[in-house]
Amino acid sequence: MTRAPSSTRLSTEKGLFAILQGMTSQQKPMLSLVIPVYNEHAGLQAFHSSLAEVLEKLSMPYEVIYCDDGSTDGSKDVLATIAANDNAVKTIVFSRNFGKESALSAGIIQAKGEAIITIDADGQHPVELIPKFVDAWKSGARVVVGIRKSTNGNMLKKLESKLFYSVFNKLSSQKLIPGSTDFRLIDQSVQSAFLELGESNRMTRALIDWLGFESTYIKFELNKRMQGKPGYSQRKLLQLAMNSIVSLSPRPLYILGYLGMIVTTIALLLGLTVIVEQIILGDPMHLRITGTAMLGILLLFFVGILLISQGVLAIYISHIHTESKHRPLYVIDYLHSKRIG
Ligand code: UDP
Ligand code: MG
Numbered sequence: 001m002t003r004a005p006s007s008t009r010l011s012t013e014k015g016l017f018a019i020l021q022g023m024t025s026q027q028k029p030m031l032s033l034v035i036p037v038y039n040e041h042a043g044l045q046a047f048h049s050s051l052a053e054v055l056e057k058l059s060m061p062y063e064v065i066y067c068d069d070g071s072t073d074g075s076k077d078v079l080a081t082i083a084a085n086d087n088a089v090k091t092i093v094f095s096r097n098f099g100k101e102s103a104l105s106a107g108i109i110q111a112k113g114e115a116i117i118t119i120d121a122d123g124q125h126p127v128e129l130i131p132k133f134v135d136a137w138k139s140g141a142r143v144v145v146g147i148r149k150s151t152n153g154n155m156l157k158k159l160e161s162k163l164f165y166s167v168f169n170k171l172s173s174q175k176l177i178p179g180s181t182d183f184r185l186i187d188q189s190v191q192s193a194f195l196e197l198g199e200s201n202r203m204t205r206a207l208i209d210w211l212g213f214e215s216t217y218i219k220f221e222l223n224k225r226m227q228g229k230p231g232y233s234q235r236k237l238l239q240l241a242m243n244s245i246v247s248l249s250p251r252p253l254y255i256l257g258y259l260g261m262i263v264t265t266i267a268l269l270l271g272l273t274v275i276v277e278q279i280i281l282g283d284p285m286h287l288r289i290t291g292t293a294m295l296g297i298l299l300l301f302f303v304g305i306l307l308i309s310q311g312v313l314a315i316y317i318s319h320i321h322t323e324s325k326h327r328p329l330y331v332i333d334y335l336h337s338k339r340i341g
Contacts, residue, residue, distance in 0.1 A: 123241015
């Protein structure tokens with residue numbers, strides 16, 4: 001109960017701060033870049049140079065927030081050098097590896113810009129598209145989502161991603177668009193709403209989708225990694241997939257209850273057949289149902305009842321699951337009133 005109010009206060013303070021900042025600084029809106037970094041030292045400098053080149057041409061003030069997610073390969077030192085040579089750069093350094101989702105959240109919380117772009121540090125998200133994202137935002141989109149056209153990865157990765165989207169979309173009431181990535185732009189108002197979300201098991205892009213603001217989609221071809229290996233091992237990917245399904249949907253819990261209903265119905269039908277055919281009518285069809293078979297049917301019936309009880313428990317657990325996330329009751333897009341103005 002203490003969490004929701006404190007996060008609300010955080011974003012309210014942030015909102016006031018932003019208004020004050022807006023009054024004192026120049027009129028042009030600022031762009032914030034949020035970049036999670038995990039063991040990217042070899043390509044980081046080149047990535048930053050290509051990013052800075054694009055940002056300079058945008059002719060709007062900007063800040064670049066790198067969030068080092070517990071790198072062990074010297075990425076922190078590269079980031080320190082980059083920050084020393086570029087006033088627009090800020091770095092957040094984690095004490096250990098907490099995962100990309102946490103790194104993204106840390107950056108989004110710190111971002112001061114009117115628009116915030118999240119982008120990978122490995123060069124896979126083309127920086128040349130940033131002006132296109134900004135244009136879409138200027139034309140009114142609150143969220144601009146990069147959709148990758150194809151995974152350059154191997155067959156296994158493609159299959160995995162297909163499987164994930166189909167399982168996720170079947171199990172969850174919230175749908176994810178296949179190919180949607182963390183290469184996205186969010187408006188400051190979306191950032192404020194994002195900060196209200198209290199859960200710690202998070203998948204940033206699904207949460208942004210949940211907030212539900214008007215979105216524009218930009219398709220792009222995923223580049224090859226500039227260097228190194230993806231920080232996500234198969235095990236970590238599976239963990240992320242499971243986490244996102246569990247945190248976004250209680251639906252898997254209900255499956256047991258449905259199974260129980262099916263099993264109980266079958267047992268009831270079988271039991272009824274035994275009673276009518278064998279006991280009442282005296283076995284006219286010569287089925288000669290044995291005592292063991294009857295016991296089996298009785299057992300099936302009780303298994304069904306137990307599964308249904310699990311389903312009932314699941315309903316309660318799913319309520320706790322929903323409540324424990326402390327999600328805001330609603331997200332306001334805008335207020336419209338002649339009296340308020
Ligand atoms: N990353 C991170 N923490 C991790 C793994 C990755 O911050 O534990 C960063 C990584 O440096 C990169 C982005 O998240 O900037 C995407 O990671 P990766 O390339 O491994 O993922 P993929 O491209 O396979 O989605
Ligand atoms: Mg990558």
